[in-house]
């Protein structure tokens with residue numbers, strides 16, 4: 405019987421390194437066979453597979469994206485999800501699945517596991533919003549890309565004496581904003597966990613300006629002002645019916661300019677943060693996750709996700725990873741806020 409691999413949810417750098425780690429250890433150490441399901445749960449529901457032999461994964465750990473493709477397909481929508489998945493797996497000679505994804509993918513994996521499908525999870529997401537693991541792969545690379553972009557925004561901001569607003573990803577949590585903002589020396593970091601007033605933002609911006617600095621404001625896409633009920637969304641719904649975020653930076657910039665008199669520009673980094681080659685850290689973490697996921701399959705650790713604890717790779721039950729999001733703790737925000745203004 406074969407082991408099936410899928411990548412689901414938003415892509416991120418390091419997915420291919422996980423796939424390579426799984427297939428290399430699985431073929432060389434355990435003599436197992438693998439297939440890849442195309443485009444996340446879509447491939448599982450539609451029985452769309454591609455071969456995954458050793459030759460198929462050569463040299464891919466440095467490649468961004470995922471050779472399997474990904475989607476936000478809901479395996480339970482419009483079909484009798486569990487029966488369809490079970491029948492497809494049986495027909496294709498696939499005994500178990502390794503699902504590489506974020507909290508949404510793993511929530512679907514948990515529902516399938518509860519119904520008897522054999523699944524092991526691997527935590528992926530640039531947002532770093534999964535609990536029960538110290539880090540998800542993809543976060544380090546995204547943070548580095550955002551930091552590089554902010555370094556560039558600062559030189560042009562300095563030249564023109566402008567306030568620069570940099571919008572980064574982070575639907576529910578502000579990890580990318582916090583880390584890239586700290587690394588780039590931002591004068592304000594705005595995250596979903598901390599509603600903030602326009603008055604406070606203006607105070608930070610003017611304080612930096614009055615010291616002769618060109619202020620840098622970093623904002624996560626999921627941030628809300630204290631006057632807003634929901635995160636800013638003007639781009640419709642995603643495949644799972646959730647609002648697509650993005651645009652809060654464009655909303656804030658003219659308000660900052662109007663209230664401070666300081667010329668202000670906004671840049672949304674968007675999917676640039678998810679593209680390109682993974683950092684060395686993410687390649688190593690992803691490869692170790694992949695190899696540990698095969699171990700978990702061999703030891704029948706169904707319904708569990710490999711996770712990073714300190715420097716060790718261990719594994720945790722899906723419910724421990726999914727119970728709550730890995731939000732930025734108040735203490736981390738308070739620590740960073742000493743640097744604002």
Ligand SMILES: Nc1ncnc2c1ncn2[C@@H]1O[C@H](COP(=O)(O)OP(=O)(O)OP(=O)(O)O)[C@@H](O)[C@H]1O
Pocket residue numbers: 412413414415475476477478479480505506507508509510511512515528529530531643644
């Ligand atoms: N609670 C759930 N039950 C069943 N399926 C779900 C659930 N949550 C999400 N899914 C399915 O899994 C897909 C992937 O989830 P989602 O879009 O949240 O990405 P993710 O795996 O969290 O990764 P990322 O956040 O990095 O993009 C969703 O589009 C949806 O079809």
Ligand SMILES: O=P(O)(O)OC[C@H]1O[C@](O)(CO)[C@@H](O)[C@@H]1O
Pocket residue numbers: 414506529530531573574575625642648649678
């Ligand atoms: O690629 P899409 O579907 O536009 O999704 C964007 C979302 O995916 C993420 O990159 C990862 O969950 C979020 O930060 C962002 O809100």
Ligand SMILES: [Mg+2]
Pocket residue numbers: 413506507508529
């Ligand atoms: Mg997610």
